[in-house]
Amino acid sequence: MSTVSQTTTCLLEAKKLPYVTLDTGLSDEVIKYQPFDGMPNLEDVQMYNKGGYHPVHIGDILDGRFEVVHKLGSGSFGIVWLCRDINLKRWRAVKIKTADQSSNGTEEKIFDYLREQYAPEELEEKHISIPLEQFWLKGPNGHHSCFVMPVLGWSISNWRLSQKDYESQTNVNARNVCRQITESMHFLHRNGICHGDFKPGNILMKIEGIDDLDVDQLLEIMGEPECAYVETISGQPLTPSAPEYCVIPPDEFWCEKLTTNSIAIVDFGESFFVQDPPRSTGIPNLYAAPEVMFQGTGILGFHSDLWALACTLYEVRTGSPLFKDFYGSDLSNTVRQIESYLGPLPQKYRTTYVEMLRGIPGASGLGISNPTSQSDNPTTPSKRGSRPGTPDSNKSTKSNTDTFEATLGRERKRYKRIIPGQQPEPIKYRYPKEDVLGLADLLRKLIKYDPAERINTEAVMSHPWISGNGMGTTRKCTRNGNISARKIMMVSSAVVVSFVGVLVLVRRLRD
Template sequence: MSFDSSIEYRWIDGVERLELYEPGGYHPVMVDDYLHNRYRIVDKLGFGGYSTVWLARDETLKRYVAVKVGISSSPIPRREIDTLQALQGSKLRSQAGLDENACAIFPRILDSFHVCGPNGTHTCYTLTPAQGNLKEASFSRLFPKGVARALAAKLAIAVAFVHSRGFVHGDLHLGNLLVKLPSTFDDLSIPQFREKFGEPETVPIARVDDKPLTPNVPAQAVIPLYLGKKAQEFTLADAHGLILNDFGEAFRPAAEQRLGRDCHTPLATRAPEALFEPDEPLSYPSDIWNLGTAIWEILGMKFIFSEGETPDQIVAQQTDVLGSQNFPENWRKQWERLGEHGDDANNMIPRRPTRDREAWPALENAFEQFVQKYRRKREDAGTFGEEEIEAILELMRGMLRF
């Protein structure tokens, strides 16, 4: 599969990159297709770099499932299946020393199979479907204080459980945190589902050169359906239904190396060791850093570090918030080196920005500006008391350590 930047299809907002419908890439799936002679495609739930995700009706067991259809050239779908099965293994579960209910925090593999198509052979697997992810739910919104506490606690339990199995999740952020659907969801027939959620939103696919589409590409793109609710509508029951999703980047540090340069976590939440030590293996601490940034985002409205910045700007924000006195000396030497990017072998490693920039507030002030200020504006959200704020800040200092 080629990952060149050529544009072959007219742009459609909110869908996967259409150029990846090619040999080695995505499998063309359409609404009402049947996969494995059993799963009727109802709508699209989402997509990623290695798969598309569909809501389907299991015509054998009369229930809804999420079907992940992997690209044909990647081992990641198979790796995710193996990881989830290892996490859910009964022998390991009995040895974990953690609440057995922790297994309910992960997607459960219901079935796995392969489909063959014009772009190759694709690993597919079905899971219990979910409402949607916390990133979508919390966009410009706040979770009620009690719900935010419960979500943070549930996530910490999930990460502890993953680490107790010897795995690093490798991609912790709110986009990979889902919430279970109510048990009554399976009772909906497809016509009832359509009446409640509407028809699939589709857009015809067209080539920029107006040539006919090849069989590699579906005739229509499907805009993902959001089944969830807004953050302010979340209840404690929703929080207890949290699911830690997407184990495609997971790895076992004892069995395999994952170098910093191969970290695909969003830059705003990426652990600094992945930036300053790109040729060194990552391990559990990188997950803990991601856990800290995820908890902050659950509690507040604004990221602790901003999205859409360069590595240089992100690290500058990290030193603003956490204090440059805590910066490791070997990183400091690289951070303060002179010159511009591209002039040495270390041009991937961040360096202190030379241009003027807006300083980020220190941790205590950041909590006031990014969390408390927004909560005061929404009476139903609730603010944190002084004692709890101190506990949260101490937690952040422990997790967000250079």
């Protein structure tokens, strides 16, 4: 029976494997490993080959200083390990990049530029998280660039799950976080930097108090590391290219009690200077602007980040992706969602889209086989417009209520915590009208097919929904709806009348 799917607790005292620098040449042999089926939180074990991940075990000492205690996460660019700085007695997150990605120096150039221009305190104030220091490891799969980072908490998506959407405080918290997110992008763009992969997964919440915990106290919160053993498909013994086991990251909710309401932007692996844009980036379609999604249809730049910013702001406010529906978030469904807001794809995007679909098995029959026609798709609604009174309302083709307002203003339903033996109590609510109109107006200015029509970060910063100017006092979001403006005026009038009456009485007493 294979042990691949079996897990065990990797106790720190069980195995102390020292880090060994290997001076042997790299092997071109590609070793195939048993996949970790049903374990999505583990890294792609096939990347333990030349150019891929550096093998690490619990208890390893990296750079003679950072003791590996747990794993925080992994991605296609590298693995992040929770380490104890032996010298400073502090907790650090050490990201070990894949050997292939380490040869790409763009990320390091951006970090170097930011360090030269700004003090660490200034970067932290702008919610930008860059390495505290860097070092290199030489291993069986190549040379690996390593970033030493402060330990951060869960992603903003998980933070949003912890918020009670039907409570007015959630509106305040979400708007505050959205303001921080916008400030961070504005700062990057003012310095000529495009993030390239701006999405909720790359926005983490800061934590506090972690350095007050020792190893035992922190593992009591996170749980002991659980590990899945690595095996080759051929049955041959493991080579130094792979670790004996892969570590399962802790549940992201481990940091809930340490979490603050301050964010940090991370992962600049897809970032670039605006004067030297790449052909495309690896940002998921859910957050990719059309010129990114349909490679070759336009030059990437600040405008591409701005589309991703709009998607991120919507998701932080509502807890749901803007362009994901019941059927999922694959290419065709994402495009269908985009068209539901903006109307049919322009010809330059549509032609590329059709070519892309021809390479996807089973993608035929989606009603887009004719790239020269943009109005014969039964799944594509007509173009929506802005509500009266907004800057776009001078166009006669606009309807009274656009799709953004309709989506944000719909009735929502959540359930309180389910108690065994009791029927769950549904809570129906709507977002405050001012919140709906404000965010919808901002989204209309950012979600544009034409990159040149998207407003810049300076305009986003000054928008009432972000700045708070002109939005009025945030009102409570309840199952009974919002307080009407008429009622507020009546109450205000009553207060004024009462005050005047008191003044008259005081004057008469003086006389």
